Amino acid sequence: MDPDLVLADWAGRRITVEIDRPLGTRHPREDDMVYPVNYGFVPGTLAPDGHPMDVYVLDGSEPLERCEATVIAIVRRRDDVEDKLVAVLDPGFAWDSAAITTAVDFQERYFDSWIELP
Known part of the structure; x- marks a missing residue:
């Protein structure tokens, strides 16, 4: 979990997202995992994983x-260094x-995670 990621700093904020794993694509290392949502990153930010x-x-x-x-929520991971917007x-x-849990379960099922809402 990233203690420096504060929901109040992000909730309601409009962000630009670069999509590196578009809806319908396969995970680069897990061939049986298909992304049911668009997944990407916020350019110019730095998460604890570098x-x-x-x-x-x-x-x-x-x-x-x-x-x-x-931004509407954060997925908090108890067993990983980074959380997800x-x-x-x-x-x-x-x-x-x-509804958020259902949408992100394809990946979050492998982590001890929970949803933080505003």
């Missing part, structure tokens, strides 16, 4: 290369913890 901060972009039905999205293209749709 790479830019990762982001799940939950809504959207098309694979993206880059997008503007609004959760963002949406349409901030008008309300996501609850259960």
Whole structure:
């Protein structure tokens, strides 16, 4: 878990996300894992793993290369050094913890994680 990542600093913030694992693509190391959401990073940031901060972009039905999205939550990992931002293209749709958990379960099932909402 990243103690320096504070939800209040990110919630509601519009961010640019570079998508490096578009919706429908396979994980680079886990061939049986297909991304059901667009997954990328925030350029210019630095997470505890030494790479830019990762982001799940939950809504959207098309694979993206880059997008503007609004942060709605953080996936906190008790057993990893980095947490993940959760963002949406349409901030008008309300996501609850259960819906976010379902959307990110394809990857988070391998970690002891929980959803932090504003």
